[in-house]
Amino acid sequence: xxxxxxxxxxxxxxxxxxxxxxxxxxxxxxxxxxxxxxxxxxxxxxxxxxxxxxxxxxxxxxxxxxxxxxxxxxxxxxxxxxxxxxxxxxxxxxxxxxxxxxxxxxxxxxxxxxxxxxxxxxxxxxxxxxxxxxxxxxxxxxxxxxxxxxxxxxxxxxx
Amino acid sequence: xxxxxxxxxxxxxxxxxxxxxxxxxxxxxxxxxxxxxxxxxxxxxxxxxxxxxxxxxxxxxxxxxxxxxxxxxxxxxxxxxxxxxxxxxxxxxxxxxxxxxxxxxxxxxxxxxxxxxxxxxxxxxxxxxxxxxxxxxxxxxxxxxxxxxxxxxxxxxxxxxxxxxxxxxxxxxxxxxxxxxxxxxxxxxxxxxxxxxxxxxxxxxxxxxxxxxxxxxxxxxxxxxxxxxxxxxxxxxxxxxxxxxxxxxxxxxxxxxxxxxxxxxxxxxxxxxxxxxxxxxxxxxxxxxxxxxxxxxxxxxxxxxxxxxxxxxxxxxxxxxxxxxxxxxxxxxxxxxxxxxxxxxxxxxxxxxxxxxxxxxxxxxxxxxxxxxxxxxxxxxxxxxxxxxxxxxxxxxxxxxxxxxxxxxxxxxxxxxxxxxxxxxxxxxxxxxxxxxxxxxxxxxxxxxxxxxxxxxxxxxxxxxxxxxxxxxxxxxxxxxxxxxxxxxxxxxxxxxxxxxxxxxxxxxxxxxxxxxxxxxxxxxxxxxxxxxxxxxxxxxxxxxxxxxxxxxxxxxxxxxxxxxxxxxxxxxxxxxxxxxxxxxxxxxxxxxxxxxxxxxxxxxxxxxxxxxxxxxxxxxxxxxxxxxxxxxxxxxxxxxxxxxxxxxxxxxxxxxxxxxxxxxxxxxxxxxxxxxxxxxxxxxxxxxxxxxxxxxxxxxxxxxxxxxxxxxxxxxxxxxxxxxxxxxxxxxxxxxxxxxxxxxxxxxxxxxxxxxxxxxxxxx
Ligand code: FES
Ligand code: FES
Numbered sequence: 001x002x003x004x005x006x007x008x009x010x011x012x013x014x015x016x017x018x019x020x021x022x023x024x025x026x027x028x029x030x031x032x033x034x035x036x037x038x039x040x041x042x043x044x045x046x047x048x049x050x051x052x053x054x055x056x057x058x059x060x061x062x063x064x065x066x067x068x069x070x071x072x073x074x075x076x077x078x079x080x081x082x083x084x085x086x087x088x089x090x091x092x093x094x095x096x097x098x099x100x101x102x103x104x105x106x107x108x109x110x111x112x113x114x115x116x117x118x119x120x121x122x123x124x125x126x127x128x129x130x131x132x133x134x135x136x137x138x139x140x141x142x143x144x145x146x147x148x149x150x151x152x153x154x155x156x157x158x159x
Numbered sequence: 160x161x162x163x164x165x166x167x168x169x170x171x172x173x174x175x176x177x178x179x180x181x182x183x184x185x186x187x188x189x190x191x192x193x194x195x196x197x198x199x200x201x202x203x204x205x206x207x208x209x210x211x212x213x214x215x216x217x218x219x220x221x222x223x224x225x226x227x228x229x230x231x232x233x234x235x236x237x238x239x240x241x242x243x244x245x246x247x248x249x250x251x252x253x254x255x256x257x258x259x260x261x262x263x264x265x266x267x268x269x270x271x272x273x274x275x276x277x278x279x280x281x282x283x284x285x286x287x288x289x290x291x292x293x294x295x296x297x298x299x300x301x302x303x304x305x306x307x308x309x310x311x312x313x314x315x316x317x318x319x320x321x322x323x324x325x326x327x328x329x330x331x332x333x334x335x336x337x338x339x340x341x342x343x344x345x346x347x348x349x350x351x352x353x354x355x356x357x358x359x360x361x362x363x364x365x366x367x368x369x370x371x372x373x374x375x376x377x378x379x380x381x382x383x384x385x386x387x388x389x390x391x392x393x394x395x396x397x398x399x400x401x402x403x404x405x406x407x408x409x410x411x412x413x414x415x416x417x418x419x420x421x422x423x424x425x426x427x428x429x430x431x432x433x434x435x436x437x438x439x440x441x442x443x444x445x446x447x448x449x450x451x452x453x454x455x456x457x458x459x460x461x462x463x464x465x466x467x468x469x470x471x472x473x474x475x476x477x478x479x480x481x482x483x484x485x486x487x488x489x490x491x492x493x494x495x496x497x498x499x500x501x502x503x504x505x506x507x508x509x510x511x512x513x514x515x516x517x518x519x520x521x522x523x524x525x526x527x528x529x530x531x532x533x534x535x536x537x538x539x540x541x542x543x544x545x546x547x548x549x550x551x552x553x554x555x556x557x558x559x560x561x562x563x564x565x566x567x568x569x570x571x572x573x574x575x576x577x578x579x580x581x582x583x584x585x586x587x588x589x590x591x592x593x594x595x596x597x598x599x600x601x602x603x604x605x606x607x608x609x610x611x612x613x614x615x616x617x618x619x620x621x622x623x624x625x626x627x628x629x630x631x632x633x634x635x636x637x638x639x640x641x642x643x644x645x646x647x648x649x650x651x652x653x654x655x656x657x658x659x660x661x662x663x664x665x666x667x668x669x670x671x672x673x674x675x676x677x678x679x680x681x682x683x684x685x686x687x688x689x690x691x692x693x694x695x696x697x698x699x700x701x702x703x704x705x706x707x708x709x710x711x712x713x714x715x716x717x718x719x720x721x722x723x724x725x726x727x728x729x730x731x732x733x734x735x736x737x738x739x740x741x742x743x744x745x746x747x748x749x750x751x752x753x754x755x756x757x758x759x760x761x762x763x764x765x766x767x768x769x770x771x772x773x774x775x776x777x778x779x780x781x782x783x784x785x786x787x788x789x790x791x792x793x794x795x796x797x798x799x800x801x802x803x804x805x806x807x808x809x810x811x812x813x814x815x816x817x818x819x820x821x822x823x824x825x826x827x828x829x830x831x832x833x834x835x836x837x838x839x840x841x842x843x844x845x846x847x848x849x850x851x852x853x854x855x856x857x858x859x860x861x862x863x864x865x866x867x868x869x870x871x872x873x874x875x876x877x878x879x880x881x882x883x884x885x886x887x888x889x890x891x892x893x894x895x896x897x898x899x900x901x902x903x904x905x906x907x908x909x910x911x912x913x914x915x916x917x918x919x920x921x922x923x924x
Pocket of ligand 1: 037046
């Protein structure tokens with residue numbers, strides 16, 4: 001089928017099988033390999049993207065479901081102020097080890113930070129609880145989201 | 160710190176510079192093996208046996224090969240080499256030619272145009288088998304007349320060994336207190352997020368090139384070459400950053416199958432990626448272990464004698480099972496002085512999935528038993544649990560339980576002191592008294608240690624190569640994989656420090672056997688230690704050379720006042736400089752490369768204590784740690800919450816404190832999973848655990864904010880005093896939680912993991 005959607009701010013139309021998994025569409029057909037497949041069954045969150053601003057597991061989403069929607073992947077973060085702040089915070093806080101879970105973590109954190117930049121530590125943990133990381137023990141990941149939240153809050157107040 | 164300021168900062172040892180790979184990884188730009196989709200790529204996948212023990216009678220590929228888009232289907236007869244892979248023992252078929260020894264054994268290899276066609280074709284391959292009687296636990300595998308897995312291995316023993324020091328058997332009578340019990344630990348899955356995968360293709364000259372998620376690119380060539388019949392010079396391995404490894408990518412996973420496929424696709428690239436379910440079935444696992452312990456001490460708490468017996472289930476093939484057991488035995492009496500030790504080990508084949516290397520291999524099993532015994536002994540003697548550990552802690556000059564004299568840095572006492580001074584310990588009683596109703600609080604301790612390096616009889620070496628590139632940067636050719644632990648970032652930091660450079664003048668290349676030099680694996684707490692030492696020497700040579708060549712260009716008759724600065728060599732007195740780009744264009748290629756090797760020290764004075772060991776004994780360098788867990792237990796449900804966790808660690812000198820903490824926090828996280836939730840279930844050789852729905856690993860809400868405190872030691876043989884800390888932290892959580900549960904409610908759990916059900920059942924006894 002032909003589908004049309006917005007991908008990281010650009011409109012995209014392509015022809016694909018309606019039941020093609022969005023993760024394969026993004027990684028294999030469009031070369032956006034930033035999101036990862038950790039399980040394929042909705043358990044790890046490494047494949048998280050945003051659909052109309054909300055987190056969505058791309059391994060459980062089919063091509064037909066994104067027709068007409070607005071999709072943001074990790075590659076789109078560099079065009080968003082919050083995204084840049086978030087990535088920098090991950091870098092500076094030492095939140096990144098193997099890095100395989102990190103794009104998904106950032107995508108999971110982004111909607112929270114946009115709505116509640118001052119989210120409490122435990123709320124951050126709740127927001128990230130669907131994303132598995134096998135390397136870090138989460139301490140520095142939560143530190144990074146906290147740092148990003150503080151910076152985003154300052155920016156917002158400054159406006 | 161923003162990008163601009165830190166990018167001009169010189170890299171220095173001891174500073175928490177952001178990891179060199181963090182920006183790319185945080186932006187999703189890092190290319191892992193799994194991210195490679197070469198043009199025209201084909202997909203390969205294995206047909207798995209599905210039975211635990213049998214004979215393969217025939218494979219019928221007729222239906223599958225008829226499916227449009229199937230390129231080829233290979234069976235054992237297509238394998239030109241030995242058709243046996245394995246790191247030390249070559250006993251595992253690439254494709255089954257006769258016997259099936261576990262459910263995951265591959266019987267055929269399918270190559271197809273797409274992933275989808277591949278999975279349909281795999282389902283269409285038919286094969287017939289004759290089922291043979293199987294053994295699913297070591298006890299029955301060791302029984303008389305049990306079916307034999309490997310003809311050459313009577314009794315199904317991969318290895319039987321013993322460490323004997325003093326006279327443990329008779330010295331128990333000289334003890335004032337003796338405790339005795341039995342423990343067991345479950346199979347653990349690595350749970351790295353990037354499953355086993357790679358791509359491979361054959362070049363026109365016949366060479367096979369592979370990009371694989373592997374911990375041992377150099378050694379892989381030997382394994383692949385042997386198994387599929389290729390001169391190893393014809394195999395080029397490239398190992399990009401790994402999405403986790405933890406030991407599970409040490410030894411061939413996809414490699415031999417992929418190489419075999421690439422030999423049959425006329426140059427078209429082939430990709431293989433195991434799905435999570437295949438990873439659970441065919442990926443290597445941590446060995447389940449059964450341990451019997453007897454420990455005796457004098458009235459004042461001085462340890463006197465220990466006798467223990469460890470039985471490891473290695474599954475169907477050897478992999479590193481023998482070495483796993485040996486390492487467990489070498490650590491079986493903890494980081495303590497015990498004059499009389501008798502440590503027996505058995506590593507046994509069963510028709511279960513294959514046991515392999517996993518972070519702190521062999522050791523975290525024994526640590527559970529030993530550290531539980533230490534608390535039991537303290538209780539028996541009415542002693543303080545910290546005091547009994549401090550009293551017996553090894554110091555330099557002591558003999559460890561294997562009879563090896565500790566001549567390298569030995570910081571366990573220092574770690575225990577940090578713990579004893581910490582508010583989490585000092586406020587323990589108050590904290591327990593403030594316990595809310597319906598709950599119980601407890602505090603548990605564990606002393607841990609973990610050997611670094613391969614141990615005796617195995618050359619533990621690395622060769623570092625640094626190169627001045629034509630565009631004026633220093634390229635560090637890493638030869639040991641970065642599976643996430645950050646060794647490659649440490650290498651950049653070392654090179655930057657040695658050569659006075661800032662990050663933008665250092666380029667790190669991940670291992671490629673075509674350009675880097677043969678080095679050991681990324682494993683065994685040796686990665687940064689061994690390669691780091693080689694790199695220091697290579698950088699010293701490079702520094703001298705750059706200064707010398709700059710002197711030539713500047714017409715200066717000595718090297719005295721020349722110094723390295725970011726991107727250039729400067730001459731202070733004349734205020735002149737030469738940029739690296741100028742230097743590079745002046746120097747021929749060989750002149751721009753410095754290479755240096757380091758071979759790790761081995762024990763010079765090997766005690767006559769070990770029998771039945773093959774290689775890898777003894778070790779002389781250990782990292783140490785003292786752990787504390789504060790837990791709260793819900794008395795109605797048995798659910799345990801770990802409220803606080805503290806790890807004090809002796810890893811010698813520290814290159815990057817933030818990265819040091821990463822390793823400790825990550826090791827503790829994996830250890831807490833092992834302690835409380837991870838239980839890989841196998842029934843009659845078949846994993847019941849198929850994915851992360853059935854195999855729970857800790858999420859963000861399951862873990863405390865682990866506090867990591869370094870004991871600032873110095874290992875004189877290490878790069879900047881460093882010892883590896885990748886493994887040691889894994890050992891603490893299981894015994895610390897077990898001891899905390901006992902402290903909270905008087906119940907001791909002897910069989911990991913410590914789940915709510917077990918705690919509740921034990922409390923209600
Ligand atoms: S890959 Fe989608 S949740 Fe794991
Ligand atoms: S950093 Fe490796 S899985 Fe999170």
